[in-house]
Amino acid sequence: MQIKDTLHGIATLEATPLKQYLEQRRAVQPMINGEQLSKQRVQIILEHPLSPENLHALTRLQAMIQLKGYSHNTLQSYSNEFHLLLRLLGRVYVSDLTKDHIQSYLLWLIQKKGYSETHVHMAVNALKFYFEQVEGRGREFYDLPRPKKPSKLLQILAEEEVVSLLMKTGNLKHRALLMTSYSAGLRVRELVNLKVLDIDSKRMMVHIRCGKGKKNRMVPLSRVLLQTLRAYFVAHRPKVYLFEGDRGGAYSTRSAQKVLHQAKRDAGIYKVGSIHSLRHSYATHLLEGGTDIRYIQCFLGHNNLKTTMRYRQVSRVKVESIGSPMDELPW
Template identity: 40%
Template structure:
């Protein structure tokens, strides 16, 4: 593989960036790596910063990169525990990598001797020193707490492990005019239907790609979203306009296994191709913002709130566990703010 690789911080998380000229064979190979992602803004593929990936791309190993033998065995036990609890493969990988990072830091100690003070030292001497994000630190805390629940002989007091203070970042929201322009930009019927479904139902990218034809219930006018984040099913309203668009799409493409299939029948449409559709649509309407697919979901929620929909219903439609997650949209809604008259107008 003709490539260049280096360790990076991607959105505050340690990753390995891989650069190479666009090539179908190389793209196919990089996709075989666990959790390989393409960054359209940075123009590189990035992978988890693990020992195996460093070795594969011939990157130097840090001297504290590997937990001790007891730590490695404990990680495997932890994986089996998460598997028995039916955690998703992605969550198991995320938690295992997070635990490995912590046990690597503590690799001179036996598991039973690790204390809350070690967690504080890890946060100060590793997380903060390397400028890792609070969300990455929170992943580590989740993993540590869950791991030490199954450790019988431990000095760790789980309830006293503190979480980082989270940054209060507002969701990015587009106006209805901007949304309309983006959704009308694609000439391809499938592309138009995919983007329209994300906005009209407030879907996550994975939720759209996992939809099956039978998940569209035209008689009840709902979309059934199965086993999404948190392994939950939920339903969202199906608007008459989107139903008409889907019927036209169905007549032309006749999908079988997935509602939106790739070039080969019965295969799921690729996440990267979906992102490219949005990217091209943004260029066509000359919106100079770093719009992502998740902005469409944020915009759906905010527009619902501005039209008077109760926050509790929006929480259900989005599939949020906590109402606090949904409440963030009250901070970006302009419904009440626009009614406030600035004292500047009276000068």
């Protein structure tokens, strides 16, 4: 407004390009999780702006995701995948695409962009959501082909490695964070969203609120963990969240992952894996200790028992009891 007043009578200020840029930027904002737009993204917005129709399609997708109460991770992932397609379309309206067009696009993602099977599944989910949920074209897009995902063994830490990991973590806050992650089998977002009041020392339970799928659950509170959390609370005095950042608020997921990676380096552990590997280790160690798999299903928050059954693949219980036929040969 100040610039406009200064230029009054001298020049005319054309605000349309700025308005268009701000509209594009606003639509992209959910994809970057509140961070600053990178120079590369700004350049893309300026050089390859979405057509008004496709920009509207992107905002409709985002609005429907929010109306259905999906997580911010889903909003971010679906928006990114849909935005990539929209940028490639130029002036072509996304609603004019057919199933054949979408299948050709998915093939391009694999052949030209090098998408993994898992990444292609995410792209399919995002596109199906738009065409089925936003546009109501379910019959046409319900059976989009998906590449078969490779069967991967879970990364599990041995019990001795978990002990070493925790013993080598000298920082009390970091040690408490890793102990909480392992002892309750938490996803990283569940870990950083834990609040002080979620630790119920009277009933010896940990409340996990609004986990994946917005489900609540409770898991047993370890007595060893409780001792560490009490010492941590006295030293750091967290106000709301159990683990808070330097400026308050919940600890970031990125910071939590960095804590684990540093602890693994200090302990000389070279297995790959994120905070989620502690969750896998928790479930596997429970199974090896004789816990009924249906209890493990509840502790992990799995809807389907088949999801929990995969821990039998990496459990040593049956493997050790069977042994090898080499040992039975008549030497």
